[in-house]
Amino acid sequence: MFAVYAARIDRDEPLSGLELGERPAPEVRPGWSTVTVKAASLNHHDLWSLRGVGLAEDKLPMILGCDAAGVDEDGNEVVLHSVIGQSGHGVGPKEPRSILTERYQGTFAEQVAVPTWNILPKPKELSFEEAACLPTAWLTAYRMLFTNAGVRPGDSVLVQGAGGGVATAAIVLGKAAGLRVFATSRDEAKRKRALELGAVEALESGARLPQRVDAVIETVGAATWSHSVKSLKPGGTLVISGATSGDRPSHAELTRIFFLELKVVGSTMGTKDELEDLLAFCAATGVRPVIDEVLPMDRAREGFERLASGEQFGKVVLTNP
Numbered sequence: 001m002f003a004v005y006a007a008r009i010d011r012d013e014p015l016s017g018l019e020l021g022e023r024p025a026p027e028v029r030p031g032w033s034t035v036t037v038k039a040a041s042l043n044h045h046d047l048w049s050l051r052g053v054g055l056a057e058d059k060l061p062m063i064l065g066c067d068a069a070g071v072d073e074d075g076n077e078v079v080l081h082s083v084i085g086q087s088g089h090g091v092g093p094k095e096p097r098s099i100l101t102e103r104y105q106g107t108f109a110e111q112v113a114v115p116t117w118n119i120l121p122k123p124k125e126l127s128f129e130e131a132a133c134l135p136t137a138w139l140t141a142y143r144m145l146f147t148n149a150g151v152r153p154g155d156s157v158l159v160q161g162a163g164g165g166v167a168t169a170a171i172v173l174g175k176a177a178g179l180r181v182f183a184t185s186r187d188e189a190k191r192k193r194a195l196e197l198g199a200v201e202a203l204e205s206g207a208r209l210p211q212r213v214d215a216v217i218e219t220v221g222a223a224t225w226s227h228s229v230k231s232l233k234p235g236g237t238l239v240i241s242g243a244t245s246g247d248r249p250s251h252a253e254l255t256r257i258f259f260l261e262l263k264v265v266g267s268t269m270g271t272k273d274e275l276e277d278l279l280a281f282c283a284a285t286g287v288r289p290v291i292d293e294v295l296p297m298d299r300a301r302e303g304f305e306r307l308a309s310g311e312q313f314g315k316v317v318l319t320n321p
Contacts, residue, residue, distance in 0.1 A: 001025050003109035004300040004318070005063045006050050014050035015304055023063055026105065026113030031090035033073055033116040035080065039132035040068040040107040040297075042307050042316040043165060044244060045099060054102045065107035065318075066100045069122055069131035077122040079131045079279065080107065080114055081272045090115020099136075099269065108300060110320055120276055123283035133289035133315040134278055136269065137165030141173055141217070142278045143270035144239040149215035153178030156213040158231050160184050161220040162194040162202060163313045166241060168290040170217045171197045176287045182209055184224070193313050197290065215239065225249035229256055237263040290314030296321075 001023060008017035026034050046064045049055040055062055066082040082100040085091050100106050100114070122131045144166070145151055151174075159170045162183040174181040175198025183194040183202045191202035201210065205224060212233040218224065221243025228238050230253070257264065270278075282288065292312040295303050296319055303316040 001110040002297065003063045004065070004297065005061045005108070006055065007061050009050065009052035009055070009057055009060070011051045014047055015301070015308060017050050018301060018304060019061075020298060020300060023061070023105075023109065026111050029113070031115055031117075032113050033119060034111050034113045035068065035070045035072050035078060035119065036111055037068045037107055037109060037320055038070040038128040039317055039319045040065045041132045041136070041165075042303050042318070043067065043136045044242065044307070045101070045136065047304070047308055049101055054099070059103070062101055063105040063107075063109050063112075064101055065109070065112075067132050067135045068107035068112060069128045072119060077124075077128070078119045079122045079275070080112070080135060081118045081120060081275050082107075082114075082135050083269050083272075084115065084118065089117030108297065108318060118272070120272070120279065123279050125283040126279070126288075129291060129294055129317045129319065130282075130289050131279070132317055133165070133291065134282070135275055137315065138169040138173075138289055139270040139275050139278055140241050140267065141166045141169035143274055144217050144241055144267045145170060145173055145177070145179075145215075147270070147274065148239045148265045148267045149217070149237050151177075151179055151215050154180070155215065156180040156182070156211065158182045158184070158209065158213045158216045158228065159194075159199070160205075160216065160218050160224040160228060161244070162199070163187065163190040163310070164219060164244070165315050166219045167217070168197065168314045171199050172287055172290060174198070176281075176285055182213065184227075190313055212236070219243075220245050222246035222249040226251050226253055229253040229262065232260070232262050234260040235262070236260075237265060239265045239267050241267040292316055294319060
């Protein structure tokens with residue numbers, strides 16, 4: 001079957017290890033199901049995999065892709081939960097949690113196999129392309145906001161780095177949930193788009209906010225860390241799920257964190273129940289993922305290049321006929 005896969009690890013030039021071509025179809029195993037992929041979306045996780053982060057050399061070649069929506073063996077339209085191992089369903093009971101493609105072949109292919117437990121019904125209100133955006137970036141944003149930040153309608157939130165998948169999801173979800181959302185970006189066009197999505201104000205990176213906020217959604221890392229901490233109200237919460245600019249800020253702001261009793265919470269992906277709630281939320285409210293570009297699977301390299309450049313606003317989606 002046709003697939004998009006990591007053939008080599010290159011920490012400096014990750015796309016040099018990306019190949020498109022024929023790979024074996026998924027093996028049948030007890031407790032697992034094969035899904036015919038209709039749409040799959042790119043994540044920074046895919047770029048990190050090509051750099052060898054979370055993907056060992058002995059796992060190569062590895063079909064990339066965490067997210068997908070498609071059709072199961074019984075003809076049902078489905079969405080995949082891409083966290084494998086946390087439940088013990090379909091894998092060994094002691095297997096540690098991993099994200100699809102860290103241990104198992106991914107979704108950038110005609111077919112993918114996952115534990116049957118990881119398959120959820122796709123709401124009829126969502127297209128395959130829309131549904132394929134939800135299981136990683138949008139689920140991450142959902143958990144960051146509503147589980148780990150614990151915000152409520154009327155609270156204020158700062159979203160750093162408007163334009164990325166998690167950031168755009170947080171703006172849209174926050175607006176829909178009645179939050180006062182501020183956003184930052186170095187790019188003027190992305191700031192304008194953030195306002196269109198529902199941010200009450202979009203500022204240049206590092207700019208002083210008109211008010212301190214209850215929570216910060218942080219995926220940028222070192223470049224915005226100090227600004228994130230300084231933007232919080234006393235007792236506020238900084239939730240971090242990524243560090244695309246690096247994980248070693250020049251100033252950790254420890255004094256401010258303890259003096260103002262700030263909370264710093266790490267967040268990774270989300271649970272199957274949270275994904276189910278997110279799917280229902282989108283179906284009921286009309287909220288839809290922000291899609292930057294839809295490409296056929298055989299043009300995946302273009303999508304990876306766009307993601308690597310940081311030019312995208314929202315999700316890049318790959319489709320099969």
